[in-house]
Amino acid sequence: MTGPDPAAPGSGALVTVGSASTLRSAPPRRPRPEVDLAALDRSGGPGVAVDRADDDEAGLFALVDQVRRIRSLTSGGQFATELGPLTERLREVADELEAASATPQQRLETMWSNQNYMANCPVVGRANVLAPPMEYELLEDGRLRSELTLGIEYQGPPGRVHGGFVALIFDAILGRANHHAGTTGMTMYLDIDYRGGTPLLEPIVVTGGPVWVEGRKVWSQGAIYAGDQLCATAEGLFVRPEGWVRDGGH
Numbered sequence: 001m002t003g004p005d006p007a008a009p010g011s012g013a014l015v016t017v018g019s020a021s022t023l024r025s026a027p028p029r030r031p032r033p034e035v036d037l038a039a040l041d042r043s044g045g046p047g048v049a050v051d052r053a054d055d056d057e058a059g060l061f062a063l064v065d066q067v068r069r070i071r072s073l074t075s076g077g078q079f080a081t082e083l084g085p086l087t088e089r090l091r092e093v094a095d096e097l098e099a100a101s102a103t104p105q106q107r108l109e110t111m112w113s114n115q116n117y118m119a120n121c122p123v124v125g126r127a128n129v130l131a132p133p134m135e136y137e138l139l140e141d142g143r144l145r146s147e148l149t150l151g152i153e154y155q156g157p158p159g160r161v162h163g164g165f166v167a168l169i170f171d172a173i174l175g176r177a178n179h180h181a182g183t184t185g186m187t188m189y190l191d192i193d194y195r196g197g198t199p200l201l202e203p204i205v206v207t208g209g210p211v212w213v214e215g216r217k218v219w220s221q222g223a224i225y226a227g228d229q230l231c232a233t234a235e236g237l238f239v240r241p242e243g244w245v246r247d248g249g250h
């Protein structure tokens with residue numbers, strides 16, 4: 001028999017996969033976290049700057065600043081110049097850095113042993129090119145707050161921040177707020193409601209902190225605003241592994 005396979009991708013036919021075929025109807029909507037928005041006021045201070053690494057003896061932050069400039073220009077990049085010669089110069093720099101670099105294993109060991117995790121964190125780390133970087137302000141009520149503007153490289157839907165990056169921001173800020181409250185733990189769940197778009201290229205405010213502690217479990221909540229607009233809320237459960245020693249590093 002010839003002709004198109006009705007189950008082929010793009011054919012428009014509904015393909016039921018694995019255990020999904022045992023469902024008799026669509027799964028019900030999960031109960032949503034009850035987020036206390038009154039406690040997640042977007043206005044700032046008084047607060048203190050925390051988690052910012054300033055010691056740049058090796059010049060790494062200065063180097064990363066330049067890579068970050070390039071990073072922010074390349075998503076959807078359009079340039080009124082020949083890219084070939086520039087690429088060649090960058091290749092030379094990359095080759096030189098690669099030849100002089102420690103191994104990934106050596107770098108990992110240093111990151112955790114010298115309690116320098118925050119310099120490498122993917123949202124606030126000044127040594128991490130993925131990081132915008134965000135900066136945290138610790139408020140009197142124990143919440144962390146950050147005001148930042150995200151560039152095109154963080155885009156998901158047109159003009160909006162990628163939902164996965166929204167989740168990363170929440171995970172990071174809630175985890176650090178827990179740390180400052182003395183309840184460090186690992187993320188067990190992170191439940192996010194995307195209530196509207198989180199805009200690119202305009203200031204947003206992220207805030208959050210612990211709301212309930214029970215032994216080694218802590219529940220934390222957060223919100224993201226753009227002006228008066230509520231963009232997203234989150235609730236996370238964080239658990240401190242047995243035997244984890246709390247220190248200043250993470």
Ligand SMILES: CC(C)(COP(=O)(O)OP(=O)(O)OC[C@H]1O[C@@H](n2cnc3c(N)ncnc32)[C@H](O)[C@@H]1OP(=O)(O)O)[C@@H](O)C(=O)NCCC(=O)NCCSC(=O)Cc1ccccc1
Nearest residue numbers: 117171172175185186187188189217237239240241242250
């Ligand atoms: C080691 C541990 C965290 C805890 O193991 P254990 O000691 O065996 O503990 P256990 O599993 O028994 O649970 C304890 C309690 O919690 C409860 N519970 C659990 N779930 C739920 C729920 N959904 N809903 C409600 N409750 C829940 C559970 O019933 C129990 O309650 P109970 O005591 O009976 O009242 C393990 O679960 C793990 O590795 N998970 C993966 C974590 C991970 O990789 N996360 C991602 C990376 S972290 C990151 O990125 C952030 C970061 C960045 C940088 C730096 C630091 C952080």
